[in-house]
Amino acid sequence: MTEQHRPNDTPGGQQAGQSHAKHHHETGPAAEETAAVVSVDTAGGAMEPSAVPASAQSGKLPGGPDTLLRRIFTGSGMVSVLAVFLALVIGGLLIASTDTRVATTAGYFFARPTDFLAALWNAATRSYIALFQGSVFNPRGNGLAAQFAPLMETLTIATPLITAGLGVALAFRAGLFNIGAQGQIIVAGILAAWVGFALHLPLGLHLLLVLVAGIIGGALWGGLVGVLKARTGAHEVILTIMFNYIALYFLRYLLNTPAFQRPGESNPISPILDPSAVYPQIFGTQYRLHLGFILAIGATFLVWWLLNRSTVGFEFRAVGANPKAAQTAGINVSRSTILVMAIAGGLAGMSGVAQVAGTEKVLTDGVAATYGFDAITVALLGRSTPWGTFAAGLLFGAFRAGAVQMQIQTGTPIDIVLVVQSLIVLFIAAPPLVRAVFGLNPRRKKPARAAKNTKAATTGGAA
Amino acid sequence: MVRVLKLELRGITKRFGTLLANDHIDVVVESGQIHCLLGENGAGKSTLMNVLYGLYEPTEGDILIDGKAVSFRGPGDAMAAGIGMVHQHFMLVPVFTVAENVALGAEPTKAAGFLNLDETRRRIREISDQYGFDVDPDAMVEDLPVGVQQRVEIIKALVRNAKVLILDEPTAVLTPQETDELLDIMRQLKAGGTSIVFISHKLREVKEVSDTITVIRRGKVVGSAEPTASTTELASMMVGRAVSLNLDKAPATPQEKTFEVRDLTVIAPNGQHVVDGLSFDIARGEILAIAGVQGNGQTELTEAILGLQERVSGSVTLDGKELLGRSVKDVLKAGVGFVPEDRKVDGLVGTFSVAENLVLDLYDKPPYAKGISMSPAKILENAKARIDEFDVRTPSAAAAAGTLSGGNQQKVVMARELSRPLRLFIASQPTRGVDVGSIEFLHRRIVAERDQGTPVMIISTELDEVMELADRIAVLYKGKLVGIVPAGTSRDVLGLMMAGIHPDEHAHSQPAGSRPAATSDHAEGVDHD
Numbered sequence: 005m006t007e008q009h010r011p012n013d014t015p016g017g018q019q020a021g022q023s024h025a026k027h028h029h030e031t032g033p034a035a036e037e038t039a040a041v042v043s044v045d046t047a048g049g050a051m052e053p054s055a056v057p058a059s060a061q062s063g064k065l066p067g068g069p070d071t072l073l074r075r076i077f078t079g080s081g082m083v084s085v086l087a088v089f090l091a092l093v094i095g096g097l098l099i100a101s102t103d104t105r106v107a108t109t110a111g112y113f114f115a116r117p118t119d120f121l122a123a124l125w126n127a128a129t130r131s132y133i134a135l136f137q138g139s140v141f142n143p144r145g146n147g148l149a150a151q152f153a154p155l156m157e158t159l160t161i162a163t164p165l166i167t168a169g170l171g172v173a174l175a176f177r178a179g180l181f182n183i184g185a186q187g188q189i190i191v192a193g194i195l196a197a198w199v200g201f202a203l204h205l206p207l208g209l210h211l212l213l214v215l216v217a218g219i220i221g222g223a224l225w226g227g228l229v230g231v232l233k234a235r236t237g238a239h240e241v242i243l244t245i246m247f248n249y250i251a252l253y254f255l256r257y258l259l260n261t262p263a264f265q266r267p268g269e270s271n272p273i274s275p276i277l278d279p280s281a282v283y284p285q286i287f288g289t290q291y292r293l294h295l296g297f298i299l300a301i302g303a304t305f306l307v308w309w310l311l312n313r314s315t316v317g318f319e320f321r322a323v324g325a326n327p328k329a330a331q332t333a334g335i336n337v338s339r340s341t342i343l344v345m346a347i348a349g350g351l352a353g354m355s356g357v358a359q360v361a362g363t364e365k366v367l368t369d370g371v372a373a374t375y376g377f378d379a380i381t382v383a384l385l386g387r388s389t390p391w392g393t394f395a396a397g398l399l400f401g402a403f404r405a406g407a408v409q410m411q412i413q414t415g416t417p418i419d420i421v422l423v424v425q426s427l428i429v430l431f432i433a434a435p436p437l438v439r440a441v442f443g444l445n446p447r448r449k450k451p452a453r454a455a456k457n458t459k460a461a462t463t464g465g466a467a
Numbered sequence: 468m469v470r471v472l473k474l475e476l477r478g479i480t481k482r483f484g485t486l487l488a489n490d491h492i493d494v495v496v497e498s499g500q501i502h503c504l505l506g507e508n509g510a511g512k513s514t515l516m517n518v519l520y521g522l523y524e525p526t527e528g529d530i531l532i533d534g535k536a537v538s539f540r541g542p543g544d545a546m547a548a549g550i551g552m553v554h555q556h557f558m559l560v561p562v563f564t565v566a567e568n569v570a571l572g573a574e575p576t577k578a579a580g581f582l583n584l585d586e587t588r589r590r591i592r593e594i595s596d597q598y599g600f601d602v603d604p605d606a607m608v609e610d611l612p613v614g615v616q617q618r619v620e621i622i623k624a625l626v627r628n629a630k631v632l633i634l635d636e637p638t639a640v641l642t643p644q645e646t647d648e649l650l651d652i653m654r655q656l657k658a659g660g661t662s663i664v665f666i667s668h669k670l671r672e673v674k675e676v677s678d679t680i681t682v683i684r685r686g687k688v689v690g691s692a693e694p695t696a697s698t699t700e701l702a703s704m705m706v707g708r709a710v711s712l713n714l715d716k717a718p719a720t721p722q723e724k725t726f727e728v729r730d731l732t733v734i735a736p737n738g739q740h741v742v743d744g745l746s747f748d749i750a751r752g753e754i755l756a757i758a759g760v761q762g763n764g765q766t767e768l769t770e771a772i773l774g775l776q777e778r779v780s781g782s783v784t785l786d787g788k789e790l791l792g793r794s795v796k797d798v799l800k801a802g803v804g805f806v807p808e809d810r811k812v813d814g815l816v817g818t819f820s821v822a823e824n825l826v827l828d829l830y831d832k833p834p835y836a837k838g839i840s841m842s843p844a845k846i847l848e849n850a851k852a853r854i855d856e857f858d859v860r861t862p863s864a865a866a867a868a869g870t871l872s873g874g875n876q877q878k879v880v881m882a883r884e885l886s887r888p889l890r891l892f893i894a895s896q897p898t899r900g901v902d903v904g905s906i907e908f909l910h911r912r913i914v915a916e917r918d919q920g921t922p923v924m925i926i927s928t929e930l931d932e933v934m935e936l937a938d939r940i941a942v943l944y945k946g947k948l949v950g951i952v953p954a955g956t957s958r959d960v961l962g963l964m965m966a967g968i969h970p971d972e973h974a975h976s977q978p979a980g981s982r983p984a985a986t987s988d989h990a991e992g993v994d995h996d
Contacts, residue, residue: 313840313841313843314839314840314841315830315831315836315839315840315841316839318823318830318831318841319830321816321819322816322819322827325816325817325818325819326812326815326816326817326818328812328813329812329813329814329815329816329827330816331775331795332773332775332795332805332807332813332814333795333799333827333828334794334795334796334798334799334800334828335795335796336794336796
């Protein structure tokens, strides 16, 4: 039984006080299963069977999420904020380490340490100021419009991140690890683009049809995963990865067929979408920001409502948190699995539409860029809550938008932003590390038996 | 004669954050005694024993062995000092032999690191003969009955020269007969000079075997008692107020039979018939208790009725309507209330609020939802009413259900299931892990449901509970019905039936498991409608 009582270092994304509780209860099963005798009376308390080994119980169920993954995805928002901060600090140090002035001053560090520290500070802050200027507000801009251009660019880039992130987050709340946003964006892009350039319809109706086609495309691609999972028990991670490849190569194939290839062009690129099929630019033509962003706000609200105010969302959350109890309460787990994957795919599909009808206006094999994968990070950072995902999408949009300006102004490579993004994920995945850095770890001499009464409290409801 | 030792816990305090699990506990275990720690779940018994076994460091206080203070850094130290522990969940490797399990952790080796199990085998035989354990060192652990596995655990401790043996809720997994055997073994060990710390909340066993009883409540020693004290006295000490252990329920007034099960068979994925040709009825206003040792098909039986099992044949009708082949949702809609045996796994979503859990199977029905739009106000309103009615102790309706105590979690499940009009009420292990005070309350609610004219089916592995609640008792063994007997059937007879032996065959000493189903068909004095 030592397993149960050993201090745990498992990543646990919980408020400090509760994290012990969870550990205590979630490390138990291994030991308990080893002792697999008949299941036993719980009297006595200490060895209370944990709720976790549901998989060990009779009956197979789709969708019981891996608990570790679950904790990472639904931990506290505080850890997210601290993780971002920490990643920025380390990113700053990395930037500074490539700076020549820092290197020079380091040479006489012991003679005049202040020079070195000043250089260090300057190098890091210069880059981050450039990053800020490139993503939010550029005071050197010519007029207010130009000064706010970076912000508009941030919102533009954030749009597909937000909707695809919502797709990943929603699926995760239902216990499914949806890595398939990439493929869903691509399929949505194919359908939306085709409707956009092949059909010629009146203004308004055309765009509506483009949007609907995209959402349906994504929903089918996601829903198909749900069906396969529910019917055959195949794991959604493997399914979605494979579906990403299928979508990508299918797109490449299509772009070399007459139906999709631009006439007179040998490159794999589609015709430009009809003007009636593209999103209007919200703040005039000088910005790329388009209607898709407004729709992303709407989608965020819709997902919030769905999760917290609708019976469908109640089912998703119940299935995600405890599929066995959900099934016992009469919830159709298979139906939930299919439905949530379809809705998640539809949300990712909105990203595909934003790409082809918003920013790109054509279909290429780079239509999804890496938005589908970044969406996973966005959902992770947003703790799988709708508004958290929204905020995380904005942040990542800002990183992307600002990185270019940063490179131009300070010569800091764009890649540093990717490093910062990766560090954020790393820290989110290791909350004890983050808490240790900030001295927030509760003293843990021996894990709590007190836990008994405070166990389990992942973010259950509200966004 | 082994050296005996006197064990003393002095002022043991164990604090977890703000929670005081043990508050200055003093216990003296005299050598060669059976010392019982009696207390409700969560009273702090197990924490205390984990301190003694070196799993926890005490916040304050000392452990003294023969008057000398010792400190244990881990179970290894405790074992070296002569303390052995048999956990409620056995720590055995199922695919290892008895000897391999016993040797595990302190494997004797020959030259070049080869295992030498001969010495271990010899010790096992020696101990087995001395106490009449009847354990074969070369038997595979997974093939042994639970009672024998428990003896292997005890042997493990004795091989390591344990002078004090801690038994944590040892009878929870045993049939009544196995329990009696265990109590015998405990007496023999005592005679052999081993002290035993016996943790239990089952008053009957405690009274039978203990020399001294220490009662623990909320982390404190509230007193000690003689084994001659009455069960009511002991229960009152445990709970801290007068409790009535007798339900005093009115006799049942069974009406028409509305729930019928015919030839119900459930086949497990491995092809085993886990429920095998069950037939029984329950009348309105009657409680049928299904007794049996855990793992004899009870879980599958309830799951089959509810629509959670896949390979099911036979027929289950409620009010003349067939339930088999329908979805869980439909079965619930037909008026079945269901309290699953493992509330944490099947009954509650731990991360959901109490309010959400109180509508877990009603969330999509009015007034809680209109179309797909839910009404948080109505859900909260319902929660407040249920929390009041069932006296659920929760900080608020918004608290996560997983943070409540076992008894309060059970009240949430029970409150939810009883909050709608029912045509059949099924409760599996309705009071498992529930404190004595709540047991009384929950039992009264079950009887109240019966008195409203609902057929009630109780599945329990606790014989006391079965005898308390039942109007009729059906006994399951290996998925088959051994028989249905009237309430008031003696504990001995029920115990035999739980081992698969029909009382009529007992005279011929039939081995367990022989033709139990066939037997029940010809049994006399057995209710068979």
